[in-house]
Amino acid sequence: MNWQRPDGRQPYQLRPVSFEQNFTRYAAGSVLAKCGDTHVLCTVSVSQGVPRFLEGSGKGWLTAEYRMLPSATQQRHDRELIKLSGRTQEIQRLIGRSLRAAIDFDILGERTLTVDADVLQADAGTRTTAITGGFVALANAISKLIQQGTLERSPLTGQIAAISVGLLSGEPFLDLDYVEDVAATVDFNVVMNQHLGIIEVQGTAESGSFTRQQLNQLMDFSEKGIQQLLIAQRQAISDWDKLQM
């Protein structure tokens, strides 16, 4: 029997995507990214200096932090106070790694970009929404740094987007919502650049295992989803042509 999507979407169809830019005013970039009912506030802040291991190298750095507000989920969850959960740490490491793939750090110089991804509302796919929305905030921040004369030229070397895909009843479905995420037997997250070059792939069988053929189907769906996200990002970023290297 086939999986019927709760919102009637086609298997390869994304949820509605939007990027509300300048959502807050003090960070260099600030985007409220929405993929369906998943809403992530992505901001990019700029500071002088770099972590110790890069001091004197002339290179910059990008780091990411990820959190969910306690009321973002259907049941309120506690804030992580004394220590971060393994899940949170995995996600913020993934966001940082993914967005660093878009930057030439020699051009950025000894500055640190901090991406804060704060999930205001969670309906699955928060990490991929954080990456995709985080890239838009990153482009906005770079744009502002150039306008201010802080940077002479853009350090952006590529465009980065991410999507989730899963197996339900053995078939692939793109951009799972919470109900689907719980039901899926395989959970997959893929990060790609503007040429559909793979930056990161993470796939887990929640029950059973999956085949090489299914891996290929999941990658095919991911490519379809990411192509649409790349277009949506470029539409949102008004000065994209100038920022691209």
Added chain:
Amino acid sequence: MNWQRPDGRQPYQLRPVSFEQNFTRYAAGSVLAKCGDTHVLCTVSVSQGVPRFLEGSGKGWLTAEYRMLPSATQQRHDRELIKLSGRTQEIQRLIGRSLRAAIDFDILGERTLTVDADVLQADAGTRTTAITGGFVALANAISKLIQQGTLERSPLTGQIAAISVGLLSGEPFLDLDYVEDVAATVDFNVVMNQHLGIIEVQGTAESGSFTRQQLNQLMDFSEKGIQQLLIAQRQAISDWDKLQM
């Protein structure tokens, strides 16, 4: 010489106030409260059970948590991870104390209301905005509990609002923004109920001291500000008449 307000307001004039209700969808109450450029997401979540010291008493409880997103301020600040700062703890204790003054906990029964005040953008007055907006979210949550049949009648015994006021060049000014907050010699926060009964008053001389006469002026201004906030809250809460005891 007199203080000229950066935005040209009269000394007794509030910044524009608004309450965007149902800003997120999973919490029982969710309000994006804005006082000028200070934006606080106030949510109210409901859970069964109460803290240990109330178990078996038949009474409910209300607790509050307060945080600023790292990008809320002009310079990004670090998240509080291992321990909360004294400032954060003071503020969340104040929010909890203030909103508990609006509830009859016998009527609420053994449930806990958790108010989360997450500052998305900070231009001073975040604690008072959290209280004033938190009350609107609280009313929304109570309303939903009654509609769901969880509660038979409203446990709201009063209306709560809060405002800041300060002395600049020896004169009182209402609802300080960040520039004013830094310049003020006396910093005052007042919480009142619908009868202008005082729930909490906290005043600190940042330099020098202040007189009994100035204390009276600060209280006069506070009353003016809170009267306006009480009206704005009632306008925002559509079913206010039914919720009020």
Added chain:
Amino acid sequence: MNWQRPDGRQPYQLRPVSFEQNFTRYAAGSVLAKCGDTHVLCTVSVSQGVPRFLEGSGKGWLTAEYRMLPSATQQRHDRELIKLSGRTQEIQRLIGRSLRAAIDFDILGERTLTVDADVLQADAGTRTTAITGGFVALANAISKLIQQGTLERSPLTGQIAAISVGLLSGEPFLDLDYVEDVAATVDFNVVMNQHLGIIEVQGTAESGSFTRQQLNQLMDFSEKGIQQLLIAQRQAISDWDKLQM
């Protein structure tokens, strides 16, 4: 019905106050301050250097720490180990703020004064006893620094004392003990200088609310109490005339 004070005091009467100076021998100032059965060991230590934000400014700093010994209360309470409670942090911030109001930090120079207030026995009013006794220890420490030739002249710009006052059965009472503190509907703490200029006022309605008129009564009582404390401090500090600026 009127409140009968457990120890038969008049409403405006303080508990017996004493300052045992040089209670320990290594700190620059060391005072065992007693307000009735509340006993607080207040010490002032001096160290070279200042916190980072003041380095190179030529200005000094004063910071305070507050703790209760576990056996100070009627039921033993646990030590705060991993993190300080909100209450403890609020109190030590208040002590620091209050005593900083007595110092000219340009005259002190780049030194840090650390006030440790350790409650040996607690019968309410520990924070105000810590401030009032802490001022005596501060004066002793300044005196020693001048005698040692470390300071040429006194950086003391004022005298600081603090008192609690509360509403019981709607009437004001000065300097509550533990039984009264629990019964009070409004809890008030006031810090003033030698001119009865207000340094800090904090008032909380534990139940219900209070009026502007009651606020005035509470302030009247506070003034009466602080006047007596100022006299007691000056009697205790033998070289007060030389220390005062």
Added chain:
Amino acid sequence: MNWQRPDGRQPYQLRPVSFEQNFTRYAAGSVLAKCGDTHVLCTVSVSQGVPRFLEGSGKGWLTAEYRMLPSATQQRHDRELIKLSGRTQEIQRLIGRSLRAAIDFDILGERTLTVDADVLQADAGTRTTAITGGFVALANAISKLIQQGTLERSPLTGQIAAISVGLLSGEPFLDLDYVEDVAATVDFNVVMNQHLGIIEVQGTAESGSFTRQQLNQLMDFSEKGIQQLLIAQRQAISDWDKLQM
């Protein structure tokens, strides 16, 4: 130019693999697993009871902890004391997830298996060695539980092994050592079962990106490596035929 392996291995060749069973005597299973110079002590302990979310379900649980001894690496590294690093948490979550895929928890009953993977010596591939060696320790522990009569039949539903593979100079190489791991542009870890069904795949481009074709090559190499590891495991586990469901 092609990559020359430091130890002269063929691209698809594993390092020498061995499993020293009963390395310590108190844990139910204890294996010193070696892949070349990477040595991981894998133990499996059994305790009554399960985490809260499984209580009363009749189902068991398996959890994993991973640490490196401070002297395991070429430069001594500090122990993780206050909190675990993101890397450590990611790895121990991966080990747990992977080995849970081999167990029927209804047959295990309400018991918890704890896999401890302590790296005594690290030359890359510690997480995959922990999984592959952890499976052998798991089989030993199950065997002992059956011999003791604690379990009537084996809850093992499959065999699990893991391998690393990477791209160097654009070509795939199996089972990287430390020098290779540092030089690789793509780092891949794959977990499979006895049918080469995929349990987990994690691939990261350390610089640039990789293509769908390269993904396929990496998966081909992984299959080759895992087939050899599956054989080595079965040779080590003397009573494998009885344990397999």
Added chain:
Amino acid sequence: MNWQRPDGRQPYQLRPVSFEQNFTRYAAGSVLAKCGDTHVLCTVSVSQGVPRFLEGSGKGWLTAEYRMLPSATQQRHDRELIKLSGRTQEIQRLIGRSLRAAIDFDILGERTLTVDADVLQADAGTRTTAITGGFVALANAISKLIQQGTLERSPLTGQIAAISVGLLSGEPFLDLDYVEDVAATVDFNVVMNQHLGIIEVQGTAESGSFTRQQLNQLMDFSEKGIQQLLIAQRQAISDWDKLQM
């Protein structure tokens, strides 16, 4: 050359010892114990219940906590907040172990005695003063429990005292002060009961080593010191005859 004691004492002479009982009023036992300039506030609190490992055994427990106030030492030292130092933990474990040797826990019943040793002023020998003074507080607390009718008879099975002794210039000296403690090459702490039975002996060569003959001399001195302390304790405890089993 021989060591000249700073205060002119004979090698086998103790510093003046005193026990100020009922120093604070809420704990069951409260003693300000002084050995020269070392002042330790020792309190004993009683609570119902025992640690988990004793629940249902009918036996009681005694535990100890030890801290120095920050201003107790010649240079102010920081409070131990996130974690206790090894030194603090060693000392509080020693105090607990030593005083448990004086109690029959079957007679105490399922109660916990908590000994808090807070050093107000430190001139070496704080741990031995805490044990010797802690025993007096313990006797006071037992006495009060019997008077209250909580206990029918005394669970005290013995008397416990402790002393430090050290080698300076190769010769033994009793009850070192701070200057001597720093200069000593061997540092020894001994805990004994009323029959001079050894409860604990801890000796460390701070430089070089010491001989069996010196060990004997150190033990001889310890016996002399403890005999005097046992007398002083008995003189302080007015109802000692009734408490002794």
Added chain:
Amino acid sequence: MNWQRPDGRQPYQLRPVSFEQNFTRYAAGSVLAKCGDTHVLCTVSVSQGVPRFLEGSGKGWLTAEYRMLPSATQQRHDRELIKLSGRTQEIQRLIGRSLRAAIDFDILGERTLTVDADVLQADAGTRTTAITGGFVALANAISKLIQQGTLERSPLTGQIAAISVGLLSGEPFLDLDYVEDVAATVDFNVVMNQHLGIIEVQGTAESGSFTRQQLNQLMDFSEKGIQQLLIAQRQAISDWDKLQM
């Protein structure tokens, strides 16, 4: 009635002792030390620099860390994560103190030696095995530093070994195993150098007390045990003659 040793040893007989050198390859010294079923991996790592209090002194330092693997004991125990237990801290402080007694830190120069003692399997006597085995690892590390030319001559000033001894049924027994350790009424640990000079002695009466005569017997047994360990160490260290000062 006399105690019968579980393994039939004579009262003064050690368990079999062995030192497997170069057990791991990256630390300067690495020894798997075994005393019967107690197995401790002792490694010594060398780093430039010293703790703050020694900077610029020209002197080096030695520090020790001690842990048990969770599966080392008969029942798995949890790892110490947020804070170390008092027992762990006591032991690692003892190991450090003991091995520092073997080093001339002026000859070592401003380097830090870190001794890691990780217990792989625990059958009592882990701290003494860590010291005795740690000394062998230390000698190996010094030897390597001389061969590398880092050190011109050996900073080893002595040889250090440690043993446990206990009272069972009132009689002394050497080198207790776990069953004996639990049954012993007095638990004793002694550290000595090559001349049987005492470095540290720690004795605790677990129940009752012990006499001066028993103390002497325990010391006699300790000397016997340590003489054997000193011989075993010298046999294991092939270049001992060159390392000894």
